[in-house]
Amino acid sequence: MTGPVQEGECAVLIVGAGPTGLLLACLLARRGVAVRVLERRTAPTVSSRAIGLHPPALRALAELGLEREAVALGERIRVGRARCRDRDLGSMDFRRARRHRGFVLSLPQSRTEDLLIVRLTALAPVALSWGWEVRDLQDSPSAVTVTAQRSSGGAGTLHLRAGLVVGADGSRSRVRTLLGITAAGRDYPDAYLMGDLADPSGQESEREAVVHLESGGVVESFPLPGGRRRWVVHTGTSITDPTPAALVALVRERTGTVLDPATTTMLSAFTVRRRTARRLLSGRCVLLGDAAHEISPIGGQGITLAWLDALDLAPLLARHLAEDRSGVLQDDPAWRRAERRIRCRARLAGVVAATNTALGRPAGARVSALRALAVRGMLRTPLRRGLAWVYSMGWIRAG
Ligand SMILES: Cc1cc2nc3c(=O)[nH]c(=O)nc-3n(C[C@H](O)[C@H](O)[C@H](O)COP(=O)(O)OP(=O)(O)OC[C@H]3O[C@@H](n4cnc5c(N)ncnc54)[C@H](O)[C@@H]3O)c2cc1C
Secondary structure, eight states: OOSOEEEEEEEEEEEOOSHHHHHHHHHHHHTTOOEEEEESSSSOOOOOOOOEEOHHHHHHHHHTTOHHHHHHHSEEEOEEEEEETTEEEEEEEHHHHOSSSOSEEEOOHHHHHHHHHHHHHHHOTTSEEESEEEEEEEEOSSOEEEEEEEOSSSOOEEEEEEEEEEEOOOTTOHHHHHTTOOEEEEEEEEEEEEEEEEOTTOSSSOOOEEEEOOTTOOEEEEEETTTEEEEEEEOSSOOSSOOHHHHHHHHHHHHOOOOOGGGOOEEEEEEEEEEEESOSEETTEEEOGGGTEEOOSTTOOHHHHHHHHHHHHHHHHHHHHHTTOOSOGGGSHHHHHHHHHHHHHHHHHHHHHHHHHHHTSOOOHHHHHHHHHHHHHHHTSTHHHHHHHHHTTTTOOOO
């Protein structure tokens, strides 16, 4: 190791300043907990990645007094519509499924994270440190010592002694590996191309989410703030060199919609997998968000799920510190109950996400026609209210 060595102490150390780590840090700072967050990126993200915030996620923002600001910045999606071969199969209305917050908010992840960064800076001005990559941790009965290295722009080592450590470092979690916790799951045979472009339908009318169930594979589109739209297209096989022209051509071929490739502000090709950590608790450490459970992003439930974990764990973390407990977390029945709740929610969300993913696969003409018939049937009966409830994550329960 080279460069200067720094040392420090805190009550709770969170590894990762993604949506999960940032929300939890705000919740803890608000309770007066001395929290630190180490993030290996050197600056906030500019990527729009996750855009869907379901009603339970808005409740989490409300806890921090951020819901109103988020809703003002985002786009409310009140209706989801299904189409196939130019035919309208029907729609579901989130306003009918929920009396309060009858919409899914579309807000780019970069904006969501910015809101949380500003709030965290106001609550705990020196809590968040950019450009530190956690490389090692040593758990002992009284504290955890974490070692981080400067991730770019110079050498340096940081040793932090923390009462408790939270691994909120995403689906390929280093904390999970350092704790020796394996993750079980599967890789799905699905590949997608995703892009944000100008919305050719304009902004005047009610902007709906539209899912085109085509035999070549699904095309999904979601309103974004500022008269733009997110397009997600099933490509069958993985694309290594994505271009706006390829995305625009697929959308046109399957739906007839003409997009302008020059308006593309984000383009990404991705494949899909599911992973669940075999344990979430180890000594004085806990895993949260994608580090604990990664589900297919089709359906956009990841942030909502992670934030409910954070809402569950913030009071437990604060209580553990206030009571100055020295035992390991898994010995405490309250922690074990929280772990079970988190795993159960993730299992249910995983089933919904896997169903969404399967529904959008390429299919022969006959299967595709039957699929459209079944979806049309459901969307024209009272069942559609149940679907709106499922798709707005009405089933979810926090502790
Ligand atoms: C294409 C796509 C679309 C999606 N759309 C949606 C959607 O619409 N709605 C939704 O709810 N979810 C969506 N998701 C899922 C969502 O993005 C994730 O569930 C969410 O980002 C998880 O947040 P997180 O904070 O747990 O992990 P991450 O967002 O991955 O954040 C982890 C952070 O930890 C940092 N880190 C990693 N290792 C270290 C280390 N060793 N030291 C320090 N820092 C470290 C990383 O740099 C990162 O900032 C989507 C995902 C994808 C891939």
